Amino acid sequence: MKRFALVFWFVCxxxxxxxxxxAYGHGFAGARFFPATLSTEDxxxxxxxxxxxxxxxxxxxxxxxxETDISVDIAKRITPQFGIEIGExxxxxxxxxxxxxxxxxxxxxxxxxxxxxxxxxxxxxSLGLGVEVGGTGSSSVGxxxxxxxxxxxxxxxGFGDLxxxxxxxxxxxxxxxxxxxIPTSASTRTVTLNEVTGAREIEIERHPNVLQWGFALEYSxxxxxxxxxxxxLRAPFDRLIxxxxxxxxxxxxxxxxxxxxxxxxxxxxxxxxxxxxxxxxMIPVNSCTGSNVGVIAQLHFFVDDLxxxxxxRPLFGGNR
Amino acid sequence: MKRTIVSxxxxxxxxxxxxxxxxxxxxxxxxxxxxxxTSPAEVRIWFAENxxxxxxxxxxxxxxxxxxxxxxxxxxxxxxxxxxxSLPQLxxxxxxVVWRVVSVDTHTTNGNFTxxxxx
Numbered sequence: 001m002k003r004f005a006l007v008f009w010f011v012c013x014x015x016x017x018x019x020x021x022x023a024y025g026h027g028f029a030g031a032r033f034f035p036a037t038l039s040t041e042d043x044x045x046x047x048x049x050x051x052x053x054x055x056x057x058x059x060x061x062x063x064x065x066x067e068t069d070i071s072v073d074i075a076k077r078i079t080p081q082f083g084i085e086i087g088e089x090x091x092x093x094x095x096x097x098x099x100x101x102x103x104x105x106x107x108x109x110x111x112x113x114x115x116x117x118x119x120x121x122x123x124x125x126s127l128g129l130g131v132e133v134g135g136t137g138s139s140s141v142g143x144x145x146x147x148x149x150x151x152x153x154x155x156x157x158g159f160g161d162l163x164x165x166x167x168x169x170x171x172x173x174x175x176x177x178x179x180x181x182i183p184t185s186a187s188t189r190t191v192t193l194n195e196v197t198g199a200r201e202i203e204i205e206r207h208p209n210v211l212q213w214g215f216a217l218e219y220s221x222x223x224x225x226x227x228x229x230x231x232x233l234r235a236p237f238d239r240l241i242x243x244x245x246x247x248x249x250x251x252x253x254x255x256x257x258x259x260x261x262x263x264x265x266x267x268x269x270x271x272x273x274x275x276x277x278x279x280x281x282m283i284p285v286n287s288c289t290g291s292n293v294g295v296i297a298q299l300h301f302f303v304d305d306l307x308x309x310x311x312x313r314p315l316f317g318g319n320r
Numbered sequence: 321m322k323r324t325i326v327s328x329x330x331x332x333x334x335x336x337x338x339x340x341x342x343x344x345x346x347x348x349x350x351x352x353x354x355x356x357x358t359s360p361a362e363v364r365i366w367f368a369e370n371x372x373x374x375x376x377x378x379x380x381x382x383x384x385x386x387x388x389x390x391x392x393x394x395x396x397x398x399x400x401x402x403x404x405x406s407l408p409q410l411x412x413x414x415x416x417v418v419w420r421v422v423s424v425d426t427h428t429t430n431g432n433f434t435x436x437x438x439x
Contacts, residue, residue: 030430031430031431031432167353225352226344226352226431227431227433228352228433229352229353230351230353230354273368305427308425
């Protein structure tokens with residue numbers, strides 16, 4: 001943790017003092033800058049690169065398994081309102097009994113279309129469709145042999161339109177997502193040979209449709225300093241966004257309906273001109289999720305600000 | 321893998337020093353949310369990037385919504401990231417500043433804030 005803190009401040013220092021001017025990023029609705037959230041998908045269609053996102057948490061599987069994920073995600077605008085995404089995750093599992101396995105998860109592909117953007121009310125709504133491509137990952141880390149489709153709706157809303165009497169609440173904003181994971185296979189049959197009896201045993205694993213839902217509540221010091229009240233904070237503190245994320249999921253059917261799992265993730269994002277860094281704790285919401293606190297951290301690049309005249313532009317339709 | 325990531329970061333950070341991005345508010349006079357005792361002669365906003373003046377504006381409104389600035393928004397001669405707009409003698413009250421700028425790489429940003437002229 002101490003090493004991470006040193007890296008965090010080093011990165012902030014390079015950004016602040018190593019560039020010709022101060023650092024700022026992107027993700028806008030009117031005067032509102034929304035950062036890219038770490039644990040719940042944000043509603044923006046943009047040119048971005050998350051490299052890497054690292055998380056680790058102990059899950060209740062097999063009496064307690066440490067799961068560590070390292071992932072990369074790339075998003076590219078095709079038009080100003082429509083973008084595509086591709087992501088891949090490397091997972092390492094270390095069980096309580098000492099068994100270890102690692103490998104790649106299934107490839108993730110997606111598309112997102114922004115259907116509403118309202119500047120004065122700092123609001124945005126997008127529709128998306130994702131697919132986890134079955135059979136592209138390693139079964140040793142639980143990658144499914146079948147594909148899963150995930151249609152969803154994403155939203156963001158800043159509170160900058162509150163009356164001036166509530167001006168110190170204006171830096172608040174919320175983003176959220178609701179989507180349904182629809183597996184293309186309702187169940188998987190696994191046939192094993194009982195070494196003692198010699199009999200065949202058939203295990204059927206059901207794959208329910210799953211409601212993925214979550215939201216992020218954030219308080220932007222950037223917004224406070226630029227739109228509400230200059231309280232005199234200086235770099236790097238004037239670029240911080242404290243937030244709490246709630247990534248949750250609830251199976252809907254096939255004998256597993258209703259059992260919500262997920263985490264509550266309080267954390268901090270520092271947003272610069274070309275990239276942001278963030279870290280959150282992952283606190284399980286119930287015993288089904290686990291009992292140990294995990295950590296997630298991310299380095300995220302704003303490709304449209306890094307390369308505004310080339311790969312940071314939409315392929316069609318200009319740069320708006 | 322680690323070396324590749326570190327190399328990528330160094331390239332990006334080195335390249336970033338020569339690039340442009342969204343022009344955000346860097347400093348303001350009068351300060352955001354402040355109270356000044358005398359009427360300021362102008363509003364000055366320093367941005368993080370050089371500005372395209374033809375597509376940029378600063379407008380100042382009084383509490384009734386009437387525009388009170390002298391509509392002479394102009395770029396500073398020596399600092400192309402600094403935008404000025406002149407003000408007449410303002411009476412006591414709260415004033416809203418609404419700005420919208422386009423940076424030299426065509427990114428658009430906007431915002432607003434208030435300041436107060438006291439007695």
